[in-house]
Amino acid sequence: MEKKYLFIVLPLILLLAFGIFAGTVIYQPAMAQKAEGHDQAINKAEEAAHLTKIDQAQTFVGKEKHFIIEGKNDKNESVYVWVPDNKNQKIIYKAINEGITEKQAADVLRDGGEARDVIGIQLAREGDVLLWEIAYMNQDNQYTLSYVDFSNGKIHKTITP
Structure with missing residues (x-):
């Protein structure tokens, strides 16, 4: 009876271990690639927008790759800074209160009857147009x-794909 149990449990344990190993090997580089460039983008954002505190850094990849940095400037204003990966484009920064909030952006779609269930919201940029x-x-x-x-x-x- 013990041998039969061993023939069932051992392959399951090996399969689980392989799955965890394979998942880690794939997941780690994918996440590292997403965060790649954050440090440089933060440095550029600090310089361009006079940031004194960084709250968050995100990557947006649309037609072009951008980094969106959220923080506070030397006037203690909360700001968003859109840092393009392309050095030929300009860095744009805005005080958070100069635009609509994440909730207001979602409400535009909900109130218009387009959105049934919102899955996720993030800042984006297309050319010089700042977006949610x-x-x-x-x-x-x-x-x-x-x-x-x-x-x-x-x-x-x-x-709609």
């Missing part, structure tokens, strides 16, 4: 991305 990227399930239960203008709250574009 909102992932959601639409009324037809399709995964959809909408881009809401950070400055005026208007829907910039919607993509």
Whole structure:
């Protein structure tokens, strides 16, 4: 009876161990790649927007890669700084209160009847247009991305793959 048990449990343990190992080997480089460039972007944001405190750094990859840094400047204002990965583009920074909030951006889609279930929201940028990227399930239960203008709250574009 013990041998039979061993033949069942041992392969399961080996399979689980292999799964954890393989997941780690794939996950670690993927996460490292996402955060790659944050330190340089933070340095550029600190210099351009006179940041004294960094609260958060995110990566947005759309048509182009951007880093969005949230922090406080030397006037103690909360600001967002969009740092492009492309050195030919300019760094843009805005006080947080100069645009709409994450909640207001989601409400634009909910109030318009587009969004049924919001999945995620993050800051984005397309050229010099500052945006909120909102992932959601639409009324037809399709995964959809909408881009809401950070400055005026208007829907910039919607993509339903």
